[in-house]
Every structure is written in structure tokens, then in C-alpha cells.
Amino acid sequence: MTERIVRALTRSPLNIVIIAICLIWILPSLGLLISSFRPAADVTISGWWSVFQTPFKFTQFTVQNYIEVITDQGMGRAFINSLFITIPSTIIPILVAAFAAYAFAWMEFRGRNILFIIIVALLVVPLQMTLIPILRIYNRLGLSGSFFGVWMAHTGYGLPFATYLFRNYFGGLPRDLFESAYIDGASRSKVFFRIVLPLSVPAIASIAIFQFLWVWNDLLVALIYLGGTEDVAPMTLQVSNLVGYLGRDWHLLTAAAFLSMALPLVVFFALQRYFVRGILAGSVKG
Amino acid sequence: MCRRGFSHWIYVAPALIILAFFLLYPAVHTILLSFTDRSGEAFIGLANYKFVFTNRVMQTALRNNLLWVVVFTSMTVGLGLALAVLLDRVRYERIAKAIIFLPMAISFVGAGVIWKFVYAFRPASVGQIGLLNGIVVAFGGQPIGWLIERPWINNFALIFVGIWIWTGFCMVILSAAYKGIPKSLLESARLDGATEWQVFFRITFPLMKSTVAVAATMMLITVLKIFDIVYVMTNGNFGTEVIANRMYKEMFQFRNFGRASAIAVVLLLAIIPVMFFNLKRFREQEAIR
Numbered sequence: 001m002t003e004r005i006v007r008a009l010t011r012s013p014l015n016i017v018i019i020a021i022c023l024i025w026i027l028p029s030l031g032l033l034i035s036s037f038r039p040a041a042d043v044t045i046s047g048w049w050s051v052f053q054t055p056f057k058f059t060q061f062t063v064q065n066y067i068e069v070i071t072d073q074g075m076g077r078a079f080i081n082s083l084f085i086t087i088p089s090t091i092i093p094i095l096v097a098a099f100a101a102y103a104f105a106w107m108e109f110r111g112r113n114i115l116f117i118i119i120v121a122l123l124v125v126p127l128q129m130t131l132i133p134i135l136r137i138y139n140r141l142g143l144s145g146s147f148f149g150v151w152m153a154h155t156g157y158g159l160p161f162a163t164y165l166f167r168n169y170f171g172g173l174p175r176d177l178f179e180s181a182y183i184d185g186a187s188r189s190k191v192f193f194r195i196v197l198p199l200s201v202p203a204i205a206s207i208a209i210f211q212f213l214w215v216w217n218d219l220l221v222a223l224i225y226l227g228g229t230e231d232v233a234p235m236t237l238q239v240s241n242l243v244g245y246l247g248r249d250w251h252l253l254t255a256a257a258f259l260s261m262a263l264p265l266v267v268f269f270a271l272q273r274y275f276v277r278g279i280l281a282g283s284v285k286g
Numbered sequence: 287m288c289r290r291g292f293s294h295w296i297y298v299a300p301a302l303i304i305l306a307f308f309l310l311y312p313a314v315h316t317i318l319l320s321f322t323d324r325s326g327e328a329f330i331g332l333a334n335y336k337f338v339f340t341n342r343v344m345q346t347a348l349r350n351n352l353l354w355v356v357v358f359t360s361m362t363v364g365l366g367l368a369l370a371v372l373l374d375r376v377r378y379e380r381i382a383k384a385i386i387f388l389p390m391a392i393s394f395v396g397a398g399v400i401w402k403f404v405y406a407f408r409p410a411s412v413g414q415i416g417l418l419n420g421i422v423v424a425f426g427g428q429p430i431g432w433l434i435e436r437p438w439i440n441n442f443a444l445i446f447v448g449i450w451i452w453t454g455f456c457m458v459i460l461s462a463a464y465k466g467i468p469k470s471l472l473e474s475a476r477l478d479g480a481t482e483w484q485v486f487f488r489i490t491f492p493l494m495k496s497t498v499a500v501a502a503t504m505m506l507i508t509v510l511k512i513f514d515i516v517y518v519m520t521n522g523n524f525g526t527e528v529i530a531n532r533m534y535k536e537m538f539q540f541r542n543f544g545r546a547s548a549i550a551v552v553l554l555l556a557i558i559p560v561m562f563f564n565l566k567r568f569r570e571q572e573a574i575r
Contacts, residue, residue, distance in 0.1 A: 018376060021369070022385045025450065029388055031417055032400045047415045048403070100301035107294040113568070115302070117561050122309040123507045124557040128534055129550045130312035156308025159301055161504065165459065168500050171571050188293055202462040209458065210390075217393040236393060257396030264391040265384070272380060
């Protein structure tokens with residue numbers, strides 16, 4: 001019993017620090033959440049925390065902002081479009097990057113390092129600089145306005161990060177793993193699919209999370225390559241049309257921001273359980 | 287290391303082809319444009335580069351980016367690493383991680399609205415609607431123009447928004463690496479009487495070094511390109527300009543493709559030392575595994 005109390009006391013500074021950081025991190029979002037339930041007029045008069053002075057006065061809250069966003073013409077279609085853009089744009093770069101990273105980490109060939117360095121250096125190319133040259137080619141090929149064009153564009157923009165992270169993760173796998181597999185006569189592709197990929201679940205999960213939410217929250221790429229027509233517009237585009245130029249109706253933006261946040265958070269929670277300890281345990285002998 | 291066959295090209299070809307088209311070709315295009323005039327037609331030598339390093343607003347932008355590089359990178363990686371290690375010891379790890387990760391899931395327009403609420407500034411005579419000034423006034427202070435007071439307060443206010451968004455990123459990839467360290471290794475060190483600090487600096491950190499380097503590299507690249515936050519919050523006014531925002535203005539407002547390209551090339555050059563560091567690191571990794 002006393003041991004437990006001592007342990008709780010020695011750990012309490014840790015808990016205090018962590019809880020303080022969490023509070024700082026969540027307060028701004030909490031403000032947005034509360035604001036999204038307040039009438040547009042109230043938000044400009046008093047701070048969101050003033051609702052706590054009369055927390056049980058329910059008339060100060062409204063779901064009008066959410067109703068306006070959800071019932072907006074074309075929002076349902078936009079949600080489907082967002083999914084249709086995001087899912088392939090997450091899966092394709094993960095596959096392509098994993099293949100390349102496997103070669104960069106475990107195969108020897110001329111120009112390996114320099115090619116890899118170029119790939120990572122491409123991370124720094126500002127997206128805005130690529131839009132016009134690519135769009136010109138897209139127009140010539142008839143790819144602008146097509147989902148395929150957007151999938152490939154997101155793949156291109158996501159590849160350097162995914163390749164870099166995979167290369168680093170694969171490179172850290174123990175050498176014995178590969179040597180014993182090759183001695184047993186396994187081919188490169190067999191080693192990749194049977195050993196490398198299953199052992200890399202945490203890396204795949206982290207890349208999937210980030211690629212998913214970057215594409216999900218993207219406005220620029222969709223706007224440039226897809227155009228603004230309603231049959232292809234994703235949610236970000238629909239919301240920005242709804243909110244208006246320079247965000248005049250930003251009380252709707254508060255509600256829209258929370259609605260569009262929901263799915264990336266679900267993905268995060270779903271993939272979080274793959275960040276587990278000891279995935280390598282038992283794969284090689286001590 | 288497997289030396290058989292030529293199949294390595296099959297593995298790298300899809301990535302190389304896609305990258306050549308979407309990033310390498312535009313990059314080369316940009317480099318060529320950086321030596322031309324505003325319409326991209328006449329060759330004007332290094333004039334655009336002279337502009338980048340001598341223009342007053344550009345110098346402010348370069349100074350601010352340096353401040354961003356130092357503060358943003360050290361804070362996101364440091365805090366992310368601390369959280370990755372510390373959260374492993376508490377029972378509410380999942381919920382705490384979700385809270386730190388939350389800002390990453392918000393679109394940058396949403397984040398802009400959130401922080402305008404936090405930093406909102408009104409004269410002392412009327413009620414404050416910004417959280418930070420609400421706190422300041424409640425403690426009897428004068429409201430502060432967080433986004434206006436130059437050069438320190440407003441730049442740090444913007445950098446903090448960046449830290450708020452990107453710490454979750456570092457935490458997630460560093461946490462994945464921390465979970466990859468066998469628990470038995472840490473336990474046996476503790477049994478041998480090592481203090482928690484010794485365990486961290488002698489075992490945990492050396493094993494996580496490569497992932498820390500990845501996180502730091504990613505943050506450096508992110509911060510060099512930092513644009514959204516400044517664009518939404520101040521658009522570079524009040525001495526908060528950054529390089530990428532300036533590039534965006536040159537390109538889409540002033541329609542000066544030559545200058546915009548030269549700015550992009552400077553960003554590209556700034557990353558070269560980081561790449562050399564990474565190359566050295568990968569050689570070391572291959573030597574010991």
C-alpha cells in the first residue's frame with residue numbers, strides 16, 4: 001500500500017506536466033468547438049469561455065451552423081468525392097514508396113545513394129511551383145478534371161516523404177533476417193511481401209495516417225487539377241465555396257472544420273493500435 | 287545485402303518515373319526560369335538572385351525563416367521525443383496522443399480560424415474575445431496585439447501555431463520508433479541500477495537516433511516551406527514575412543515568375559547540407575547493421 005502511494009507521488013510531476021501540455025494543446029480546439037455551437041452574433045460580442053458563466057442556459061447554444069453545412073446542396077456528393085480522391089491517393093504512394101525503399105535499403109546498385117538523395121531533396125520543391133508546368137501537360141493529355149490525374153499528383157507529392165520514412169525503417173531491420181531468408185532460397189519479392197511488409201506495420205500505419213489527412217485536407221491540388229465543378233469537388237472545395245471568398249461566413253467554417261476533422265481522427269484511432277511494442281520480437285534470434 | 291540480378295530497377299522504376307514527372311521536371315523548369323525576367327522569356331542572368339538577397343522584405347523573410355528554423359525545429363522534435371517516451375508510462379496514453387495529434391487533423395484554414403480566436407486583440411475598454419488577452423486582462427494586464435507587436439511577439443506567436451500543429455507529427459513517428467525498442471533491454475538496464483536519465487541517454491536515444499534525424503529533417507524541410515500559417519494569420523504584414531509566402535506573392539500577385547523561381551531555388555539550395563548529413567547517416571547505418 002505505502003509502496004503504491006510512493007509510486008503515485010514520484011509519478012505525479014510527470015502527470016502534471018503531461019496534463020498541462022494536453023490542456024494547452026486542446027484549449028484552442030475546445031474554443032473552436034464551443035464557438036461552432038454559438039450563434040454567429042454572439043461570437044463577435046463575447047469570448048467563448050463566457051458560456052461557462054451560465055453552463056445550463058441551453059438557449060445560448062445552437063446547432064444551426066451544423067445544419068447549414070450538412071444540408072448544403074452537394075455536401076453529400078462532396079464527401080463521397082473526398083473519399084474517392086483520398087483512398088487511392090493514400091494506397092498508391094505507400095505501395096510505390098515501399099517498393100523503392102526496399103531496393104534503396106537492401107539492394108546494391110550503382111547510383112543508389114545519389115538517386116535516394118535526389119528523391120529526399122525533392123521534398124523541398126514548393127508545391128506551388130509544380131502546378132503550372134504539370135497543368136500544361138495535363139491539359140495536353142486530357143488528364144485535368146480526372147480523378148486519375150489527382151491520384152497520381154498526390155502520389156507524386158507524397159512519395160518523397162513515404163520513401164524516406166520507409167528507407168529509414170527498412171534499413172533498421174536486422175541483417176540476419178535477410179541473410180537467412182536468402183540462404184533458404186527466398187526470392188526478393190518473397191522477402192518483401194512475407195518479411196519486410198509484415199514487420200513494417202508501424203511505419204505503414206504512420207505514413208497512411210499522414211498521407212490520408214494531407215490529401216483529405218488538401219484544397220490547392222484538387223482546385224487546380226480537378227477544377228471546381230460540383231460532380232468532382234471534394235469537401236474542402238465545397239466548404240470553401242460555402243464559406244465564401246475570404247471566409248466571410250466563418251461561423252459556418254467552425255462547424256465545417258469539425259465535420260471535416262472527424263474522418264482523419266477515426267483513421268488515427270483505427271491505426272493507433274498498430275503502433276505496438278515488440279513487432280520485431282521473435283523474428284530473429286537474439 | 288543482396289547482389290543478385292537486375293530486379294532492383296523494377297522496384298525503383300515506378301517511384302522514379304512518377305517523381306521525375308511531378309517533381310523533378312518542375313524543379314528543373316523552375317531553375318531555368320530563375321534566370322529569366324518576370325514573364326519567363328528573356329535571360330537576365332543573376333538579377334533575380336541579387337533581388338532575393340538584397341531586397342529589404344526578402345531580408346526580413348530570410349531572418350524570420352532562420353528564427354523559424356531554430357525555434358520550430360528544436361521545439362517540435364524535442365517535445366515530440368519527450369512525449370513519445372513519457373506517454374508510454376501513463377495509462378491515458380491513447381487519449382493524450384489523440385489530443386496532441388488533433389491539430390494535424392485540422393485543415394489549415396480551420397487552424398487559422400482557431401488561432402485568430404486565441405490571438406484576437408481589442409482595446410482594453412471593450413470585452414476581449416481572444417483567449418490569450420482574456421487571460422491577460424483577467425490578471426489585470428493590458429491587452430496585447432499578439433500578431434502586431436514586432437519583431438518578437440508576433441513571430442513567436444506564429445511559430446507557436448506551427449509547433450502546435452507539427453508536434454503531433456514528430457510524436458507519432460518517434461513513438462513508433464520507441465515502441466520498436468525491446469522492453470527487455472530497458473528493463474535489464476533498470477535492474478542493473480541505471481537511473482532513468484542513464485537509460486534514456488545510453489540506450490533509448492542511441493537506438494532512436496535515426497528516427498530523430500528523420501523527424502528533424504522533415505521539420506527542417508517543413509519550416510523552410512512554411513507558408514499556410516503566415517498566409518492565413520498575417521499574410522506577412524508587421525514584419526512576419528517568410529520566404530515561401532513571399533514566393534507565393536511574387537508568383538500569384540505580382541506575376542513575376544523569374545523572381546518566384548529564384549526564391550524557390552534558394553529553398554532548394556538551403557536543404558543541401560541536410561542531405562549530406564543524411565547520406566553520412568545512412569552510410570553509418572549500413573556499416574553497423
